Amino acid sequence: MENFTFFSPTYFVFGKGTESEAGKYVKKFGGTKVLLHYGSGSVIKSGLLDRVKESLRAQNIPFVELGGVKPNPRSGLVYEGIGLCRQEKVDFLLPVGGGSAIDSAKAIAMGVPYEGDFWDFYEGKPVEKALPVGTVLTIAAAGSEGSESTVITKEEGMLKRGVSNDLLRPVFSILNPELTCTLPAYQTAAGATDIMAHVFERYFTNTTEVEVTDRLCEAMLLTMVNEVPVAIAEPMNYGARANIMWAGMVSHNNICGVGRKQDWSSHAIEHELSALYDVAHGAGLAVIFPAWMKYVMHHDINRFVQVAVRVWGCRLNEANPEETAKEGIRRFEQFLKSIGMPTSFAEIGAKKEDIPFMVKNIGLQGTHTLGSFVKLTEKDIANIYELAL
């Protein structure tokens, strides 16, 4: 196990009806003027936004609004949000939505107190200050409600980049599983795939003696394997929705990843898919992750055997452990198909001829490598895309 620090100071408020406490928590955490930040459609139609506004009014907290966040949120709206917050003297960001609204709010939170271009942070400039962000979560997926990270796509060049910094941890996050009961099956499944991918990016490591985090990762995977099919079959099943929603947070606030080198190459490889084809991030991960697994499994068969046995319930083939490892990957793919996820380029309309562009766009410039479990060259990445056709 490696040395580490772990800091997850978010105040989580979980359960039925909790969105009505949003105003109370904005006040508790010092907000005096709020930017409500959201996508469109569902949070308005469902009445959720009205309930959140009501909770702000009840605390006499003024607010302004900026809707229009899109999946794979864009830099253009971030600039708009920064301008609005400065003009209106907003001191607290309150995204209502999923990872896109939250990530966009985190970008605005960094940008407001910074004199330069907020994109600097996405090119590596260290964050020194950010406005506080509270969240009202509507989909279990990105884990941004508990994480220190944000991912934004810059329209110019369709660059999708992330920033990680403890200053970006929300001060509070409100998680009401009821809000996820009306999600279409496809979004539920894509969110679930994203959650499982957050675990796998941490699970596949070269760091040894990490039993405690291995077991935590497996706990989250087992939860998802058991609960997601229930949520797909019975969308209104509160118990399943609640277990998935909390697993989404635990899988990405890094309690499952401390003390171990993490990989994250599948996320980077997927980002090119979702940036180019505007496919749901989780669906892109369903296409990429099994391909990545097949490509790298020989680097550490034992680790693939471990997850096959402990999570997918495979019997260890002692004479041929490679078979067990492969069976684990097969069951993961079957699981993804069973919840309605695509597992190939063809299913998401991605094209073989775009592979060279996507490989180049990852930014390795011919010589760098991607990932940690196996360090991938551009050639490796092209091979993984090919395996996913």
Next chain:
Amino acid sequence: MENFTFFSPTYFVFGKGTESEAGKYVKKFGGTKVLLHYGSGSVIKSGLLDRVKESLRAQNIPFVELGGVKPNPRSGLVYEGIGLCRQEKVDFLLPVGGGSAIDSAKAIAMGVPYEGDFWDFYEGKPVEKALPVGTVLTIAAAGSEGSESTVITKEEGMLKRGVSNDLLRPVFSILNPELTCTLPAYQTAAGATDIMAHVFERYFTNTTEVEVTDRLCEAMLLTMVNEVPVAIAEPMNYGARANIMWAGMVSHNNICGVGRKQDWSSHAIEHELSALYDVAHGAGLAVIFPAWMKYVMHHDINRFVQVAVRVWGCRLNEANPEETAKEGIRRFEQFLKSIGMPTSFAEIGAKKEDIPFMVKNIGLQGTHTLGSFVKLTEKDIANIYELAL
């Protein structure tokens, strides 16, 4: 799953040599004058206390000292600490030790800004203020380094009582597994038993649809089952020590217990043992917990079957699941014996004739009940003590 809030804002610093950063973190969290609070012997002899002092001097942070904390820490020293802090204008508590030093420091932290008797908080008065506490942990056991609780024994009447409040979460905790490598096997095992007990108190619940926290609990138990025998056999094994130390935190900061009614009757039943015979809390739990399990298992055989299968690796006896449940408890007892823990009154010098006194001292006053999974009467508690003879 029940509605809940979860707030674990402690900044954890984990790994080799991290005690040398204590001063840096005191400064980061605003301390300007420190009370170093510790037991005796080992932290001085090992040079640990000197290294921590050096780190404070390096930051120009003045400190005073109060040693002499005993296992099952006493109210007398807390009063002394409160007086010393007021006199010396201390604004930051830095316990160096295990749960006893940390719990004693938390009591002092509440007492300093309070005009009345600090024991009021242990009799139910809500905490409104407390000085910040940072910790340097030397044993994986109590979980107080990440928890919101403190347990103190009042000399008068040997009353052992606890307080839980988020204000008592340490602002930072330094966990260096190397510091635990020199612990005697008995202390290692007693600490491990305490950690497992913290999980079990959360695991046995009547709340349904708690897959995610069940899996987290099982993850911690599996970690302990696999790593503790290694640490006992090879005391200097850093990997085993590191896994156990982090599991100790995760098992008690309540990430494993949110959204579910918890039990905690075994802890209360044990407290009487350790208060009366001054036995290590973990050893007392090794005596009580299997007896409690045998006594209550019929309340929910399925839950006992689940832990038997998932943690103890029992094969489900479909024709007779009760046998599987019993086999799980047997394996837990065998595990405790294998790591050198007592599992009976006789082994810790406890006496059958003291049972009525201990039952009375729990404070149910003849009519109240203890616990949540099964609500225990005084008669039930006497029966559990008898089962542990």
